[in-house]
Amino acid sequence: MLSCKYSKFSLPKNITYLNCSYLSPLMKSVEKAGIRGVRRKRNPMDITPESFFTDAELLREQFAKLINASDPKRIAIIPSASYGISTVAKNVDIRKDQHIIVAAEQFPSNFYPWQALCEERGAEIKAIAPEPGLTGRGKKWNEKILNAINAQTKLVALAHTHWADGTKFDLEAIRKRTTEVGALLVIDGTQSVGALPFDVEKIKPDALICAGYKWLLGPYGIGLAYYGENFNNGKPLEENWISRLNSEDFSKLISYEKNYQPGALRYDVGERSNFILVPMMIKALSQLNRWHVENIQEYCASITAKAIDRLKEKDFWVEDEQYRGAHLIGVRIPKEMDIEKLKQTLLKNKVYVSFRGDAIRVAPNVYNDESDLKKLVKVLTAQTK
Known part of the structure; x- marks a missing residue:
């Protein structure tokens, strides 16, 4: 099992940061890579034409390794999750009698592109909400999504x-059902990939989109996307020079090329060679690959287990283990507790979590240890007395 990796980060010792789902802290090595990237521009004569391509290919290789994708050229470099999802939406042909299924209250970047597409084509977007009540909530929600998928489901x-x-969400079961009806499956991995194992060869999504600044431990403003065979010949959101075939030959850039680079490279954002963010993202992903994501998930489970048991004893609600990850835990408070007072108490004690809807979002990572969770429990349970 992994040991605590606190020393690889620069978090202050007097705070308890359980909020990776909001923003991850940077590892010292990632920060140094960014500083080197900034300094590199001092002397641009050292940035050769090859420099526009070499790091980008390393980045694809590292992300492909992380998600077990056999072909790195299926990886596109994107600036945000919304960019990657909007790329998919641009290449989906949906009819008026079809619909798109989403989970209720999912992140806006994974809703607005589908809403716009459905409004444009006269199709329907179906947001599947959990059943009222908390007993068996995750299991029932998964079942509702599976039952909603039918012959009219496009995506x-x-x-x-x-x-x-x-x-x-049980993506293997959902993938099986979408395959049966001929629907596409598009996954936003921003809140999971890097901490919860994701295997492209096993789940076989049509697209996987990830922002880099959360569980991938990278900087803000860069992300990665996997695009499957259904998008081999799609149209990118923008037409940039580097995504065209033979763009490596700078002397022939004005010999305008109709064809794109192979695989998903056509979907790369302009200026994808970013000499600051790309090296930072490479450094973060290479460290995650050395740690192995399954070990990160196991570590998070080991440091949260006792805390979850203690919270349940005090009438806090936590989802059944089968229907949650160990890295992102929704905690619902007892009815009598004042949530606004609780927010202030947590801040006063320098315990950093997020509040989303009626859930406290607790998101530990490898820089945390069991003492951080004990402190969280102490602050939360003190409010029940």
Whole structure:
């Protein structure tokens, strides 16, 4: 099992940061890579034409390794989750009698592109909400989504874990059902990939979109996307020079090329060679690959287990283990507790979590240890006395 990796970060010792689902802290090595990137521009004569391509290919390789994708050229470099999802939406041909399924209250970037597409084509967007009540909530929610998928379903767009409360969706079962009816499956992995194992070869999504600044431990403003065979010949959101075939030859850039680079490279954002963010993202992903994501998930489970048991004893609600990850845990408070007072108390004690809807979003990572969870429990349970 992994040991605590606190020393690889620069978090202050007097705070308890359980909020990776909001923003991850940067590892010292990632920060140094960014500083080197800034300094590199001092002397641009050292940035060769090859420099526009070499790091981008390394980045694809590292992300492909993380998600077990056999072909790195299926990886596109994107600036945000909304960019990657909007790319998919641009290449989906939906009829008026078809619909798109999403989970209720999922992150806006994984809703607005589908809403716009459906409004444009006269199709329907169906947001599947959980059943009222908390007993068996995750199980019942998964069942409702599976039951909603039918012959009129064009596409299912979900996260692996819901951004607001960490509910985990059974993507293998959902993939099986979408395959049966001929629907696409698009996954927003922003709140899971990097901490919860995701295997492209096993789940076989049509697209997987990830912002880099959360569980991938990277900087803000860069992300990665996997696009499957259904998008081999799609249209990118923008037409930039580097996504065209033979763009490596700078002397022939004005010999305008109709064809794109192979695979998903056509979907790369302009200026994808970003000499600051790309090296930072490479450094973060290479460290995650050395740690192995399954070990990160196991570590998070080991440091949260006792805390979850203690919270349940005090009438806090936490989802059944099968339907949540260990890295993103939605905690619902007892009815008599004042949530606004609780927010202030947590801040006063320098315990950093997020509140989304009626859930406290607790999101530990490898820089945390069991003492951080004990402090959280102490602050929360003190409010029940």
